[in-house]
Amino acid sequence: MASLHLPHFLPHHLRRNHFPAEYRRNRSRCCLSPATNVDSTAVVWFKHDLRVDDHPGLLSASKYKAVVPLYVLDRRILSRYTTETLELAIIALEELRNSLKKQGSNLMLRYGKAENVIQDLVKEVRAPFVFVEDEVEYHLCEVLDAVKKKVEGVSFPGDSPKIVVWRTPFYETQDLTDLPQSWEEFKKLKLPLTLPVPAARFSSPGSELQWGSVPTLGDLKDYMKESLCEKENSWREIAQASVERVLMEKLGNLKGSRMNPIVEGSLGKKVQNSAFVTRKRDTVGGGTEVVLNALAGYLRYLEGTSRDDWQEVHARLRDAEGRPGASFFKLFGPILCLGIVSRRRVHYEAIEYEKERNAGFISPFGYSAATVSAATDAVCSMEWYSLVALNREKVGKKRHSIRIWRWKGYLIQYTMVGNEGPAVLLVHGFGAFLEHYRDNVDSIVNSKNRVWTITVLGFGKSEKPNIVYTEILWAELLRDFMIEVVGEPAHCVGNSIGGYFVALMAFLWPSLVKSVVLVNSAGNVIPGYSPLLISRERRVPFGAKLGARLLLLFLQFNVKKLLKDCYPVKPERADDFLITEMLRASRDPGVVMVLESIFGFDLSLPLNYLLKGFEGKTLVIQGMKDPISDPQKKVALLKELCPAMVIKKVNAGHCPHDEIPEEVNPIISEWIAKVDNNDEQTLKASSSKQIYQSNKQG
16 A cells, blocks of 8 residues: 555645554455456446545555546435535535546546446446445445446456445454444444545546536436426425425414515625535535635634635534534535545544644543534544444344435434335334334234334434434424335324324325324323414523433433333333343433433424324324323323324323234224225225216216
C-alpha cells in the first residue's frame, strides 16, 4: 500500500505529518484472487460512496492497469431518495466527476437496472472484478445479489468475473461476528481506530467509452416517474408532503377555519464558497473538498471567524441545535449517507482539531469543544448501529430474519413473514421492539396474512440518533414504512404508545390504513374535544436531560419488577429474554435522548378524535388488569363516544398480545378476515351498481 498522507484538498490547518497514536494503519481488504491480472480493467460501482478520498475500494482497484468508475441511475435505489437527497446526489456526482477528471479519469453514468448495466459494462471492458461497497439495507442487498448473479454468469476465458465487496472499517477488528451485542461491552474492547486512506491514482481505459452526462434534477424526477403507476405517484406525493402541514390543515379544516400555509424562514443571503448549495440551503452539500471545509468551520464554532462561508455554517448550526449536539447530523447527515465523506474521516478531523486546540493532547475530561463532541459522538453512534445491522443474522437465530430499512439516514430493523393474504403491520410500545410480537407473527401468518413487524426509531436495535423525538416523527416514520416497504394499505396493530402512533397515522393518511387494532393503546378519550394546533417545532424542555438520566437509572434498576407488573396474569411471560434485551437497549448510545422525549410528548389529540370517521374499522383489545391506565373508564368512554368501534375485553395487563397470545391472535385474525370480507362485498356492490347504472343509461 502506498504511504499514507492526507488529500491535497484539505484546508492547510488540517494537514498533518503524523497520525494520532489511537489510530492504526487501515487494514481494510478487498480479497483479490492470487491469479489477478493487473493488466486488465476493473469496474468500481459507486452507490453511497461518492468520493475519492478514503475510498478503500477505489484504492484496491487502482492496482489494475485501468479503472472504470461507474454510477448507475437505478430507479430501485433512487426511489428511496427525497427531492432534497436527489439534489444533493446530483451535485455530488458532478463534483465526483470533476475530481476523477483531475486524475485523468471520468465518471460513467448509465440508466437502468444495476445488474443489467454492470453485466453489459463488464462484457464491454472485459473486467475481471467489480468493486462495490457492502450493504446493510435489505432492498440494496437484493440489488447487490442480483448484480452478483448476473456478473458471475458472464463467460470469460479462465475464471468468471467476480464481485469484490469492500467496507470502510472504523475500528481495527478481524471478525465482526465476534463483536459483543452490548455497546458497553463493545466499548470495553477499546478497539483502535483505523486511518483514512489516501486518494487513489489510476488510469482510464484507452478505448472510447460512453460516459454519459450528469442529469438535472428535473430530468431525474421525470425519469423516476416514468415507470410509476398512478397509486405509486400519489403515495410519493403523500410521502413528500410535510407532516406538520397535513396535521395543521386537518385540524384547521375540522375547526371550520383555513390554515395559512407554512412559510419557510428566511434563507439569508448567499455567500461565496457556500456549502449550502441546495434550494432549501439547510444542509451541507457539494463535493468532498467543500464538505471538509464546512466541517472545519463547524468544529471551530467557538473560535469565531471573519470568513463568510464559516459564519454561514455557524448560523446554520445555531438554527439546527434543537437539542445539544443535534446540529451535526442535521447539517452533515445527508452527505454522510451519500458517502461524500466517510465517518472515520470526520472522526479523524475532529480529533486532530481537538489536539490542535490543546497543544497536541486530548482533554482527559472529554472533548472540550462541544462541536467536536457532537461530531465524534454522531459518527461513533452511526458506526455502532451499522455494526449491529451487519450482525443482524446473529441475533435470534430461531426467529424470523431481521431486515434493515434506512429512514432519513437512520437504520431501522424490521421483519416480513408470509406469502399471501392481507398486509398487517405490528407496532410495539415504548421501550419495546419488534420481538415483543414473538408469539403473534406465525399465528397471524397461518391465518393467511402477510405480516410486517418494525422496531421504530429510538428502540431495540434500531438507531437512536441525537434528535428531538415526537409522536409526529414516529407517525411519519410509519407512513414512510408503509409507502416504501409495505407498499399497500395494511391492517395496523399498535400496543401502548404504538397504538397512538397507528391512530395518528390513520388520522393523517387514512388511505394507508385498512383498519386499526389498538392493544391497550396510549392516549386519552375525551368527550366534546375541541382541537388546538400542535407545535410544529419543539425543543427539549428545561430539565429534561436530568430527568431522562434519573428515569434511565430507575428503569435499569427496576426493569424486572416493572415488566412483571405489566403481566399480572402470567408474570412468567415477562421472561429473561425481554428483560435482557430491554437492559441491553437501555445502554445503547443515544438512549437518554429518546427518554427525554417523554417530557415533550404532545398526546393532546385524543383517540376518539383521531379515529373520527374510522370507528367502523377500529378494534380495541383492552387488558382489564392494565396497571398503567384505568381500563374500566377507557372502555366505558369508548363505548359512549365511539359506538361503532369493536371492543374486546380480555383478562390481561398492559401487553395482552404477549401475555395471552393464544387468546389475542384469534381475535386479530378474525377481525382482519371480517374487515377484508366486508371490503370485498362493498367493492362488489359498488361495481354492480356502476354496471347497472351504465346499462340503464345505455
